[in-house]
Amino acid sequence: MMRMHVPFRKLSAYVDGIISAEEKVEIKEHLNHCKSCEKQYDDLKKMIGLVSSLKGIEIKKDDTFFPEIIAKVKTGSRKKNFRKVANISAVAASIAVVFGVIFLSPDSVDHIKNSSVFYAGDEKAGKNSGITERLDRIIISSTGREDTLRLLRMHDVKVKKISDSHIIAETDAATLRRLQQQLGERQPAKNTLTKNVGSGQRTAIPMNDISFPFSLINDGLSERKVRIRVQVR
Amino acid sequence: MSDISDIETIDRVLSGNQNAYEILVKKYQDRIFRYVYSRIPDYDEALDITQEIFVLTMESLHTFRRESKFSTWLYSIAINYCKNFKRKKRRYREVPIQRTGSDSEYELQLTDARQDPERDVIDRDSLRIVMEELQKLPEDYRDILVLRDIEGESYSDIADILSISLSNVKVRIHRGRELLKSRLQHRGLL
Numbered sequence: 001m002m003r004m005h006v007p008f009r010k011l012s013a014y015v016d017g018i019i020s021a022e023e024k025v026e027i028k029e030h031l032n033h034c035k036s037c038e039k040q041y042d043d044l045k046k047m048i049g050l051v052s053s054l055k056g057i058e059i060k061k062d063d064t065f066f067p068e069i070i071a072k073v074k075t076g077s078r079k080k081n082f083r084k085v086a087n088i089s090a091v092a093a094s095i096a097v098v099f100g101v102i103f104l105s106p107d108s109v110d111h112i113k114n115s116s117v118f119y120a121g122d123e124k125a126g127k128n129s130g131i132t133e134r135l136d137r138i139i140i141s142s143t144g145r146e147d148t149l150r151l152l153r154m155h156d157v158k159v160k161k162i163s164d165s166h167i168i169a170e171t172d173a174a175t176l177r178r179l180q181q182q183l184g185e186r187q188p189a190k191n192t193l194t195k196n197v198g199s200g201q202r203t204a205i206p207m208n209d210i211s212f213p214f215s216l217i218n219d220g221l222s223e224r225k226v227r228i229r230v231q232v233r
Numbered sequence: 234m235s236d237i238s239d240i241e242t243i244d245r246v247l248s249g250n251q252n253a254y255e256i257l258v259k260k261y262q263d264r265i266f267r268y269v270y271s272r273i274p275d276y277d278e279a280l281d282i283t284q285e286i287f288v289l290t291m292e293s294l295h296t297f298r299r300e301s302k303f304s305t306w307l308y309s310i311a312i313n314y315c316k317n318f319k320r321k322k323r324r325y326r327e328v329p330i331q332r333t334g335s336d337s338e339y340e341l342q343l344t345d346a347r348q349d350p351e352r353d354v355i356d357r358d359s360l361r362i363v364m365e366e367l368q369k370l371p372e373d374y375r376d377i378l379v380l381r382d383i384e385g386e387s388y389s390d391i392a393d394i395l396s397i398s399l400s401n402v403k404v405r406i407h408r409g410r411e412l413l414k415s416r417l418q419h420r421g422l423l
Contacts, residue, residue: 012407016381018388043423047414050363050422051382057270057364058263059280065262066255072288073251158281170277225277 006030006037011044064161071162075149137228145232152230160227167230239303246294258287261304264384265311271379272315274368282318286311301393308394312376359422366416374409381406 006014006027013019014027031038059065141148148167152159155175161168239260245253265286270279290310297306367375380386380394388406392399417423 008411009403009407012410013403016388016406018403043414043418044410046423047410047417048382050359050417051367051378051413052385053360054267054364054367054383056360057267059266059283065280065284066258069258069284069287069291070251070254072284073291158277 005034006040008040008044011037011041014041015044015048068159068162071149071159072153075146075153136226138231139228140231141233143233148230148232157228166232168227169230170225170227172225236302236304240299243294243297243303246291251291254291257303261307262287264304265307267383268308268311268376268379269315271364271367271375271383272319272372274364282314286314289314302390305390305393308380309396312394362420362422363417366413366420369416370409370413373405374412377402377405378409378413382410 010019010023010027014024017024019027031041143151145162145164145167149159149162152167152169155171157169157171157175159167159169239257242253242256246257262283266279266283269282269286270276273279273282286307290307293310297303367378370378376395377391380391381388386394388399388402392402395402397405414423
């Protein structure tokens with residue numbers, strides 16, 4: 001019979017059954033007589049049980065997860081390394097010009113006026129459909145879905161959902177600023193509407209200058225993710 | 234050797250049936266997500282990276298040599314992707330994202346298995362603490378405990394996935410468990 005305490009490495013191997021039959025008998029016998037080792041063993045088993053419970057963590061059910069993978073493969077829009085991105089930056093710039101982002105369509109204005117947050121569905125249906133996904137920006141793209149997607153991906157914008165009419169995406173202020181530079185920075189228009197920026201705060205957004213795509217410097221969004229909806233043709 | 238059904242599916246994808254790839258994605262998405270999430274404790278970011286890993290895997294599928302299990306190969310891609318991601322993130326010293334109150338860090342689905350009455354003692358708070366402590370472990374120990382104690386991978390498969398020797402796997406498993414055990418004791422879970 002083992003006289004000394006069972007080392008932790010032996011207990012760990014014992015739990016996994018990767019020790020010799022002889023050692024197994026010895027340890028089992030020792031555990032029957034040594035309270036200290038028995039406690040170590042029980043704690044180890046309990047810990048492994050707790051860790052294995054993390055297997056319950058799953059991806060939330062999302063019908064867009066696989067279609068987005070296929071869309072990314074088809075458009076070859078997986079995040080490339082920086083050298084490749086640099087090589088295609090000229091293409092990105094040219095598409096950016098075509099992209100012609102505007103902030104909000106007239107139809108969207110009423111919705112924003114009447115709502116404290118934006119919703120990730122059809123604006124008209126949003127309030128009644130139970131869709132509660134918050135949006136910080138609605139952008140109208142003058143190009144088709146594939147070109148829009150390509151441009152967003154070139155800027156490492158995280159695409160969340162893709163449908164025929166729009167793309168829901170998430171990014172940060174720095175990325176949006178890079179995009180802004182490519183589109184040609186302009187001063188915000190004086191004529192503005194307000195929008196929600198969280199905690200009941202509302203801040204001004206430019207409306208008349210349709211070429212001014214993003215104003216994130218002073219709107220409280222610069223330090224968190226910005227969720228956008230891009231309407232495509 | 235690879236699971237025959239995985240090989241058949243891979244052949245279908247390589248012959249042009251891209252939709253067949255969904256079978257592989259559905260089979261492995263949660264496993265890969267759990268691994269990524271153990272390294273990148275942000276649900277949305279971990280989800281994006283999981284998706285990128287599957288895109289990269291599909292693009293590289295023709296290079297899979299079928300000498301190992303598909304899951305082993307997939308894990309290797311995931312591990313390398315996460316390492317590169319963290320390296321790149323360090324290089325650019327990104328400003329941490331400030332989470333708003335509505336962005337729960339633990340928007341995680343727990344399976345029905347957790348409704349097992351015998352396991353009712355394991356509540357969400359305990360799981361949150363276990364995940365936190367696991368995420369804080371040194372990389373070598375964290376990876377190996379995810380593969381062994383969450384995913385139940387065999388010692389030899391872990392050796393293949395991490396490209397380390399079997400004896401190294403044994404050492405890392407017991408050291409990782411010893412460290413995690415002491416930390417969970419400190420948090421009052423043991």
